[in-house]
Amino acid sequence: VVKSEIDTAEEVVLAARPSGAPKERDFEFRKVAMPEPGHGQVLVRVLYLSLDPYMRGRMSEAKSYAPPVKIGSAMGGGAVGEVVRSNHKRFSPGDIVIGDMGWRSHAAVPAAALRRVDESQGPISYAVSVLGMPGMTAYFGLLEVGQPKAGDTVLVSAASGAVGSLVGQIAKIGGSRVVGTVGTPEKAAYCRDELGFDDVIDYRDCGDLDAALSKACPGGIDVYFENVGGPTGDAAMRHLALRARVVVCGFIAEYNLTESYVGPSHLRHILVNRASVHGILVTDWLDRWPGAIARMAAWLKSGHISFKEDTINGLEAAPAGLIGLLEGKNFGKVLVKVAER
Amino acid sequence: VVKSEIDTAEEVVLAARPSGAPKERDFEFRKVAMPEPGHGQVLVRVLYLSLDPYMRGRMSEAKSYAPPVKIGSAMGGGAVGEVVRSNHKRFSPGDIVIGDMGWRSHAAVPAAALRRVDESQGPISYAVSVLGMPGMTAYFGLLEVGQPKAGDTVLVSAASGAVGSLVGQIAKIGGSRVVGTVGTPEKAAYCRDELGFDDVIDYRDCGDLDAALSKACPGGIDVYFENVGGPTGDAAMRHLALRARVVVCGFIAEYNLTESYVGPSHLRHILVNRASVHGILVTDWLDRWPGAIARMAAWLKSGHISFKEDTINGLEAAPAGLIGLLEGKNFGKVLVKVAER
16 A cells, blocks of 8 residues: 555644643544545645644633634644645645644645645755744744844844744844843853854853843843743843834743733833834735745855754654643754654 | 012922832922023023923933933923023023923023924913823824724723823824723713713722723724833733734833832733834924924814813922822823913
8 A cells, every 4th residue: 555545644632721831641642534635625644743832822722823722623733744635736646735734644634725845945844944934933023023233132032942043043144143042051052153143141040130131232132032931031121222122922931831920010121212012923924935935045055044953753742742842842943753755 | 670580499309219109208399599591591480390200210210211310409390481581592581482491490491402382372381281292292102103093992091191181082083992091980081071082991990900991992902002001001911902002101000119010921912912012202203293283283272182281389399299190199281380470
């Protein structure tokens, strides 16, 4: 039999809404009947699944971008896969595609929800990382909303992560001074030595975070790219420069809390610096992704940008991967390799 | 003797930096020698002094727009006065002028720091209220940063105050649905009955503020004009609509706290709504004040805007006036009538 003809598929469903940090028991791995692509649909065999911090939000009922995952339904998520059957003229077996396949080995997806991956731009996994959602988040969030100018100081939290590492490198290309915050010495060394950050703060090991920020950002922070929130975010707000721009991409330090994080008001810092704080959603720039992806691919080829993937093997390991990601145990963009090509 | 020839003046100086709410003893009223206008300076006899919430910030050493008032120095503040002597060709005795005269009966001010008051636009006190700094704050903060569209829901806190009452009325002119928060039933009735607000919430008497906001703003808040901060501001953030704009003008509920106000994080609400939060300073639009003042004067004449002044008599009463303002005891724009014209 060929791969496309096996009659069972696998998926990971949300078994329970977690309270606090998700546990393995909040997920269930199960075998299901192979999905049958309907009219205009395509059956995709998933190769790489992206794990991203936003997924924690979908596990809860709190208001977010999208409705929560239903209990007993497969977790959602962007993935790269290979077309195995197609009921649409745009796709043929063997095509490499990207879309929201969810935490599944196989998915039947409407053709309109899939995009073909241009393999000349890089490894296919890049379609869900540097040349996909996280990459576009960094690109548009920094350039469109943060709008760093040459000489500006850009601070990015979770600086070695998928989005943070790209934010810092893109800011460097534009001539900014770039400072990152990370949670381990290894991540700090990576940002400084491999990504070319001007300075890095290990928030777990720096002593007084305000003193570290004063030292690393003596003229204040012109652009703060917020990925973590919590006390790191609070401290960053205390060091804003005049007319600072804060890009709110995420706040991973708060995702697993059972009650809202409580911290000092940011209003004074926003007011006296005439700063602005902006929530972003990467799909707001969807029509401009192709040009940005091409630019990012060029930077990868020219060596202006490097990118680190942290790959987990097997769909069954996805829950542990997400749990670790939320604890900062990953090092780079977390991907699940679901199957060999 | 004519008024300009008396040889003593009066002023109120900062005697001590207050901890928490300012007390009368933090100020000192004193007689001083009549100021002598130097080269290019003008001696002004103050008629109306404006009291504004921002003055609390100047009494502390925390970072703000401007350096703090020095202990032993006169409090600063915008005032309207009459020229009594002039060493500059632009001004003559009898001219009515506006500038930062401070908490003084008489001030020697560089001509460049004064602006002539156009008495055809309204009572001269308007030059430090609806046709001055507070009016311009409402005008530019709302229209330039809040950018309400017809049909938008605009929430303004401290809604019966100098800035808040104008924000609400300007938003009504533009076709927004306007909701205010206030702290007394009288202020609520004023906003509803005299200013034409669509709904008003008395935060001290509404029970659950979230329930009141849900009822008053069923489609969420498109523009929140923040004057108070604290729990009211936190609640407003929980009711933002998609792409909401928050204009941070002040946070009077937090000014008298000895430590930073601590409250729930706003990041989730900013992110999921792709909202933006902006600190403003009215002098950033200084070059455009004349046109805005003319427009506001026209609205006053046409009856589209009404304005309430809360006038205190005598410079000596200024400290009590500011103390009361910070506690919300005023009703309308607080002015000190320092002298008869």
